[in-house]
Structure formats: C-alpha cells, structure tokens
Amino acid sequence: MKNRTAIGIVCIILAVVITFVVSPMVNKVSDKKTETVRFTTNVTHGTKIKETDVEVVKISNSALPDKVVKNKTAVIGKYATADLFKGDFATENKVTDNANTASDVMASLKGNKVAMSITINSFAGGLSGKLQNGDVVSICVTGKDNKAEIPAELKYVKVITTTTSGGVDENDVVENEDGSFDLPTTITVLVSVEQARILANYEKNAAMHIVLVYRGDDASAEKFLKAQDEYLEKNSRNGG
Template structure:
C-alpha cells in the first residue's frame, strides 16, 4: 500500500509540474521569444578596413531572444567607423567588429596629403622580402643589384631609409601589421610590400621594379620617434638631390632683384 501511495504522490507531482510548465513557464518563454527589438544590419558588402557609410547599414526589427549583448542597435554608432572584419549582407554588427581608426595597414592610405605616396613593389623571392619578417612601420633600405645594368650593387641615395606601410600576400591579405591572426588562419607568404615614398623615390622604385632586381634590408624597427628620425634624414638627402623649383627660382631671381624694383608683367596691361 505504501508503494502504491508513493507512486500516486509521484504521479500527482508530475502532473502538477507539467501543468506549471505548460501554463506558466512556456507562456513566459514564448513571450520573451516574441519580443521584438531593433538592431543595425548590413545592407551592402563591407570589407575589412572600409569606412562604414549610411547606405551600408539599415535598421531591422528582430526577435530579442538570444541576441548578443554587444550587438549595435543605433546607426549613429556605426557610421564613420571602420570595419575590422568582413561583413556580409544581413549580418548583425557587433562592437567587436568596429574600429575608430583604419586598420594598421591602411592608416597612411587615409592620411596621404600629396607630399608622399603609397607604392607597392613585388617581392620576387622569399629572401628578397626579409623572409616574411617585415612589419608596418619598419625602416628598410632598397638594394639594387646590377643597378642600371652597370654591374654594381648599390643602395640608391633616394632609397636609403624608406618606411614600410604593409606587406601583402597574393590573396590580398595584409600580413605583418602587428595584428594577431586567428589560429585557424593559414599563414601565406608575402607577395608585395607597400612603401611610403616621395614622387622622386617612386620613380626610382618603378625602375627597380621593372628590372626585377631589388632587395629589402631591415634598418630599424622600434619607436615612432626614432622612426621619424630616419625619415627626416632621408628627406634631407632628397632635398639635396632634388632642389625644389621654388628654391631654384629664388636663387635665380635674388641677384637680379637686389636694389631694383620688380617690373610689371607684360600681360598685366599696365602702361
């Protein structure tokens, strides 16, 4: 009889629990699932490093259950930021996939003001590019083998100290920028190196690229302050090699203008 009573009690408890789940817990769960919330969703393909604009995103209403806490809910939060990962159409945007500044390899591309240029050269072999060890911010020297087919191997004065912007693989991935890759990402060998150069330096680089006989040697890797010193030293070398037109014009005009009144230009129409 005691066994029967125990079974009856257990059965009653099970029935009560099932009723509680059906009419108590389940409605609450369904209510939480059905609650809607607004989030920011990708409307156009966004590549890593892209600046996010208004037309790239949209507000979408979705179920609030199971959403990550760091999902972005307002477009003002993302517009003007930079993507730190590739985003596909329909993706939710998490704050971990945004950056206030361009990625390391693209920083200079957004700050070029016309005085310097970004130029890539091909790494013909693994050894030519320092065996894949170059990083953004490194100072390198460009070594030209058989320079201008004269049989001599030299470092052109224009390319004694050059700053590395990025090292890029054949698939377009910017490697060695100081950013840590996922453990699942396979390491690719560098294919090109992008350098920050003046217009005069770019012409010399183009010639070496065409000849296909350039090597890169690491000169310095360290603090931005010391890096700037190498760049300043190179700029002084370039100024000596390529005096500006303004300086040439001033030097030519100085003797003629001493103690004399400048003449009116012929086209001014002054009689």
C-alpha cells in the same frame, strides 16, 4: 475612509518632497560640469594630433559622451582613428597610440608622399616574411650588371604593409590549418614622387632586396625618415 485620507496625505507629502527636495538635488547633480577635451580643428584619419588641435572645455555631466577624454596629454601625440571635426569631443575610441595599419597611413596621405607597391622577388628579398608595418628599411638594388647597391634616394623608406598574393595585408594575415602563414608577395612603401619614379624603374629593370634598418618607436623612426627627406630636398635643389 480614514485610511484613504491618510494615504492621500502621504502621497501629497511625497509629491512635495519630490518636487521641492529630490528634483532640485538631481538637477544640481546633473548640472555639474566636467573638463573635457574638444577638437578645435578638423583632423583627418591617421593624422598625429597636435596641441593646437585640441582644447579643454567644461560641459554638463548630462551631456558627457561615453569614455570621454578629460586631459589633453592623453590625446596629444596620438593618432585619429577616423576623420574628426572641429567641435567633436575626444573619446578613447577616437585616438590610438599608433597609426601603422595600411588604412591609417593611406588615409593620412596629403600629396607630399605617396603609397607604392613593389614586388618581392624572392623569399630572402622580402626579409623572409618578417617585415612589419612601420619598419624603416633600405632597398638594395641589383641591376643587369649584377652590381648591388643601396641608392641614396632609397636609404630610408617606411613600410606601410606587406600583402599576400590573395590581397591580405600584414595586419590581417591568419594562421593556416597546418600552422603555416601565407607569405607576402608585395611590399607597400611610403615614398616621395621622385622615389616612386626610381622604384618603378627598378621594378622593371632590376631585382630589389629589402634590408631592415630600424623597428621601434615612432619618434626614432621619424629621425631616419627625416634624414631621407632632407637628402631628397637637398638633391632636388642641386638639380640632382
């Protein structure tokens, strides 16, 4: 009987300790807040994240998402891996350093640029199968008069991807059993509507040869593409 009484007293003491000591401590820890990056605007898949797209807020540790990003510098300048919405918290899997897959680029299209595929006429014409997503290239054209030139409208063009005859994009090509790789038969490029019209004409009436201009960081690549855009805009204003 005494043992039962002692056990009962111990249980009561433990209950009191849990209620008035342990629980408040647990609640205090869980109520601590951590700075977290949150989106202030909708950001579409493949779009570069700007400083105005995010903010830093404090939220309870108990509501903290897995792999949450706590510093804006870890997000700004990177790309969304999916459609993100105002109020979403930034996590490591929602951003990427590069957005060069075909799906990334195509998901980021907003109407000012279009994706277009052109045929690789020969092994050499497609840079011997060595083109990579994000490359900046010039398109050298040889017409029926056998005169080769790089049209000013096609001096700097971004490669979205290359695709094999089986429809496999550059990112997804795997090695065959004999150690070889299926070669691409088309190149998909990011161009303006004007450039697309020019390419469609050359696709039908000329042979095209791809010339690699630049492969490297996005910022440097953008300088070439910006120069091309400026030429197209100036030419358009002048009625060219």
